[in-house]
Amino acid sequence: MNxxxxxxxxxxxxxxxxxxxxxxxxxxxxxxxxxxxGLLTDQxxxxxxxxxxxxxxxLGKRYITTPRLGYVRFSTxxxxxxxxxxxxxxxxxxxxxxxxxxxxxxxxxxxxxxAPLLTAGITATLLLVAWYIDFKRLYLYxxxxxxxVGLNEFVSLQLGGTMYLASGIMTxxxxxxxxxxxxxxxxxxDINDPFQENHxxxx
Amino acid sequence: MQSPEDRxxxxxxxxxIDRIIHSPAxxxxxxxxxxxxxxxxxxxxxxxxxxxxxxxxxxxxxxxxGYIKIEKSIVQRKSRTTLQITKEGRTAxxxxxxxxxxxxxDE
Numbered sequence: 001m002n003x004x005x006x007x008x009x010x011x012x013x014x015x016x017x018x019x020x021x022x023x024x025x026x027x028x029x030x031x032x033x034x035x036x037x038g039l040l041t042d043q044x045x046x047x048x049x050x051x052x053x054x055x056x057x058x059l060g061k062r063y064i065t066t067p068r069l070g071y072v073r074f075s076t077x078x079x080x081x082x083x084x085x086x087x088x089x090x091x092x093x094x095x096x097x098x099x100x101x102x103x104x105x106x107x108x109x110x111x112x113x114x115a116p117l118l119t120a121g122i123t124a125t126l127l128l129v130a131w132y133i134d135f136k137r138l139y140l141y142x143x144x145x146x147x148x149v150g151l152n153e154f155v156s157l158q159l160g161g162t163m164y165l166a167s168g169i170m171t172x173x174x175x176x177x178x179x180x181x182x183x184x185x186x187x188x189x190d191i192n193d194p195f196q197e198n199h200x201x202x203x
Numbered sequence: 204m205q206s207p208e209d210r211x212x213x214x215x216x217x218x219x220i221d222r223i224i225h226s227p228a229x230x231x232x233x234x235x236x237x238x239x240x241x242x243x244x245x246x247x248x249x250x251x252x253x254x255x256x257x258x259x260x261x262x263x264x265x266x267x268x269g270y271i272k273i274e275k276s277i278v279q280r281k282s283r284t285t286l287q288i289t290k291e292g293r294t295a296x297x298x299x300x301x302x303x304x305x306x307x308x309d310e
Contacts, residue, residue, distance in 0.1 A: 071242065
């Protein structure tokens with residue numbers, strides 16, 4: 001019996017229950033599809049699709065997930081991890097978005113400098129986030145996004161865009177399947193005051 | 204490795220084991236509550252996969268023993284039952300684990 005390891009497993013299970021709704025997957029799918037469409041069509045308008053992901057996730061968590069899954073406040077350690085991840089995600093998202101817009105408006109920084117930095121940086125950041133928040137599917141998304149960034153930077157814009165779009169569609173399919181399964185498995189719970197009614201006997 | 208006689212002599216009396224915690228459902232409930240600050244009834248029900256009637260009876264027993272704190276509030280016009288493990292609950296759970304260790308392990 002290893003107390004610490006058991007506690008960590010229990011804590012991880014408590015935390016990862018929140019990923020079953022597929023909303024994180026949806027946010028990543030929007031990011032990939034937005035990038036893909038932006039690169040393939042050369043339209044900065046598709047940057048809005050990237051922003052749609054986090055927006056849908058926030059609204060979905062509040063109005064769909066919480067009424068079905070319930071509410072939990074994690075331990076201080078987990079909250080510290082989440083704050084760190086939120087900060088990293090915001091910084092990286094802003095940097096990527098700025099770069100994306102600068103490319104579409106024709107102000108591209110030196111390729112030799114930015115290509116390896118961007119490919120390695122984005123992949124490493126996403127892998128780190130996946131490890132930090134125990135989100136296993138994010139390892140795959142990190143590699144797909146890393147490939148798309150690499151193809152875009154080292155091979156061609158078209159190939160990178162296609163990779164983004166294909167990965168996005170695949171991720172979106174996963175998100176939709178998870179979301180439907182989540183809705184079926186976790187119906188809205190009207191009763192959150194279980195002590196108001198008579199109970200069944202417990203053996 | 205200890206001889207069976209030594210092991211028997213070193214085992215804590217089974218009667219000393221906390222009967223409130225010594226139930227699979229209540230042990231699971233306390234273990235989940237131990238690793239978070241607080242959670243509501245629905246989240247715990249989803250985690251434990253117990254029915255609400257079954258879970259509420261176990262929660263009532265844990266509350267009566269002083270191992271958990273149950274608070275009711277209204278959030279967005281809906282009632283929310285929030286659960287927290289108490290200091291006594293943490294101590295009892297730790298003590299239970301320590302009592303069980305020599306029984307399940309060859310120590």
